Amino acid sequence: MSRHARALARWRWALRGALLVIWLPLAGAWAHETRPAYLEINQTAPGRYDVLWRTPVLSGMPLPVAVQFAAGTRNVTEPTRRELADSLLERWLIELPGGLAGTRIDLVGLPATITDVLVRVQLRDGAYSTTLVHPSQPWLEVAAERGWLAVSGAFLRHGVDHILLGYDHLLFVFALILIVGQTRMLLWTITAFTLAHSITLALATLGVVRVAGPPVEASIALSIVLLACEIVRRQRGQASLSARWPWLVAFAFGLLHGLGFASALASIGLPRGDIPVALAAFNVGVEVGQLAFIAVVLGAFALARRTRLAAAGERYARPVAAYAIGILASFWFFERLAGF
Numbered sequence: 063m064s065r066h067a068r069a070l071a072r073w074r075w076a077l078r079g080a081l082l083v084i085w086l087p088l089a090g091a092w093a094h095e096t097r098p099a100y101l102e103i104n105q106t107a108p109g110r111y112d113v114l115w116r117t118p119v120l121s122g123m124p125l126p127v128a129v130q131f132a133a134g135t136r137n138v139t140e141p142t143r144r145e146l147a148d149s150l151l152e153r154w155l156i157e158l159p160g161g162l163a164g165t166r167i168d169l170v171g172l173p174a175t176i177t178d179v180l181v182r183v184q185l186r187d188g189a190y191s192t193t194l195v196h197p198s199q200p201w202l203e204v205a206a207e208r209g210w211l212a213v214s215g216a217f218l219r220h221g222v223d224h225i226l227l228g229y230d231h232l233l234f235v236f237a238l239i240l241i242v243g244q245t246r247m248l249l250w251t252i253t254a255f256t257l258a259h260s261i262t263l264a265l266a267t268l269g270v271v272r273v274a275g276p277p278v279e280a281s282i283a284l285s286i287v288l289l290a291c292e293i294v295r296r297q298r299g300q301a302s303l304s305a306r307w308p309w310l311v312a313f314a315f316g317l318l319h320g321l322g323f324a325s326a327l328a329s330i331g332l333p334r335g336d337i338p339v340a341l342a343a344f345n346v347g348v349e350v351g352q353l354a355f356i357a358v359v360l361g362a363f364a365l366a367r368r369t370r371l372a373a374a375g376e377r378y379a380r381p382v383a384a385y386a387i388g389i390l391a392s393f394w395f396f397e398r399l400a401g402f
Contacts, residue, residue, distance in 0.1 A: 097118040097148070097149075097177070097326075098118070098177060098178040098179060098180050098194075098220070099115075099116060099117045099118060099125055099127060099177055099178075099179040099180070100114075100115075100116040100179070100180050100181075100182075101113070101114070101115050101116075101129060101167075101169075101179055101180070101181045101182070102114040102181075102182045102184075103162065103181075103182070103183045103184065104184045105161075105162075105184065105185045105186045106155070106186075107186075108161070108186075109157055109158055109159050109160065109161055110138065110155065110156070110157050111155070111156050111157075111158070111162060112153070112155055113129070113152075113153065113154050113155070113156055114151070114152075114153050115129055115141075115151075115152040115153070116149050116150070116151050116152075117149060117150050117152075118148060118149050118177070119145075119146075119148055119149055119150055124149075124150040125150075125175060125177055126171045126174065126175070127169050127170065127171040127172050127175065127177070127179070128169075128170045128171060129167065129168075129169060129170075130167070130168040130169075130170050131156060131158065131162070131165070131167055132158065132162070132165035132166060132167070134158055134159065134160075135156050135157070135158040136156065136157055136158075137154055137155070137156055138154075138155040138156060138157050139154050139155040140154060141153065141154040142154065162183065162204045163185070163204055163205070164203070164204065164205075165203075165204050166201055166202070166203055166204070167181070167201060167202055167204060168200065168201045169195060169200045169201065170200070171200075172195070172197050172200035173197045173198070173200050174197075175197055176197060177197070178194055178195065178196055178197075178220075178223070179194070179195040180192070180193075180194055180195075180216060180220070181193045181194075181195055181202055183204050183205075191204065191205045191212050192212050192213040192216045192217075192336070192340075193212060193216060194215075194216040194219055194220060210336060210339050213336045213339050213340055213343065214339055214340075214342075214343040215343075216340075216343075217339075217340045217341075217343035217344040217347065218343040218344070218346055218347040218350075219347060220344060220347060221343065221344040221345060221346065221347020221348040221349075221350070221351065222347040222348070222350050222351040222354075223347075223351075224323070224326050224344075224347070224348065224351075225347070225348045225351035225352050225355070226351045226354070226355065228322075228326075230279075230282055230283060230286065230322075230391075230394060231282075231319055231322070231323075231352075232355055233286055233387060233390070233391065234282070234285060234286050234289065234315065234319065235252070235255070235352060235355060235356065236355075236359060236387070237286060237289035237290060237292075237293060237384075237387055238251055238252070238255070238289065238308065238312055239356065239359055239360070239363075240293050240380060240383065240384065241289065241292055241293055241296060241304050241305065241308055242308045245360075247308060247309070250309045251308045251309045251312045252312070252352075252356065253309075254309040254310070254312045254313040254316065255312040255313065255315070255316040255319070256316070256349055256352070257313065257316070258312070258313040258314070258315075258316025258317045258319075258320060259316040259317065259319045259320030259323055259348075260320065260345055261317065261320060262316075262317045262318075262319075262320030262321050262323075262324065263320040263321075263323045263324050263327070263341075263344075263345060263348075264341060264345075265320075266320065266321050266324030266325075266328075267324050267327055267328070267337075267341055268337075268341075271321070273321050275325045276398060276401055278318065278321045278322055278325060279322060279325070279398045280395055280398040280399050281318055282318060282319060282322050283391050283392075283394035283395035283398055284391075284395050285315045285318060285319075286387060286388075286391035286394075287388055287391045287392050287395060289304065289311075289315075289387070290384050290385070290387040290388030290391060291388065292304040292305070292311075293380065293381075293383075293384035293387070294381060294384050294385070294388075297380055297381050297384065323344075323345075323348060327341075327344055
């Protein structure tokens, strides 16, 4: 192969790597913006229930999903509506002789969306159930027994979904992987990031720390830009804080990202009475999704090193990926800054 052909092949490999880096976060962007809906049903008297129905608003339009209770249910009061910045809140009182236990609730129109619905049912005797309803099965059976396992499963799944569809958080982790070369140091770095965002997630969710969502989201985007700059500095052989103490940088920015996780958790609301269980399960779900992403990335790197273009990839793909990450994160920063 001639020198020209080898150079052309290297640039093609670098271009493919850059396109992959850009496409992966954008592929989850649309899904990430589709926040889950929330349905809360609290029994106030025998056969009577207070219903809270919160649906996300996308492009100025509420989610086209309606709640349908079992036959024989009647509205004691008409739904009252309250329009929030990112969702539509409805509340009304229903009555069903014999109660909701053992009946079915349908979410009409859910299969036409990509949105999940978190449903919590609280009975007067203290029994509750929390279920995450998916478009593939847009209904649920109301159970009478206590369901802390159901709560754990629902919030565990929501934590995994959030991190895997949270393109900004994944891009930050991907940038950390590019900065840290040694596996042992990467383990310490990710551990520091996990510890930090677990702390602020708990503090913000429990109301100890209160920070507005838009500044947090903009700061998260800025943290990714800074890591992209650090990747370029490391590639050029320049001294940088992230190269010397990556775990310290990861811990500092992890505190910020934890506030972002808390904002996502607050958008669906924690079920009253089982906040510790829900919070712990959500955090575990985030970690499971994060570790799965890291395993996939490291596996892809290991496969790439087996090819003849491994050296070219190290030389060209890393800086191309750094610039792609920086450009995308800069766009997010100014977009979120304009949304203040």
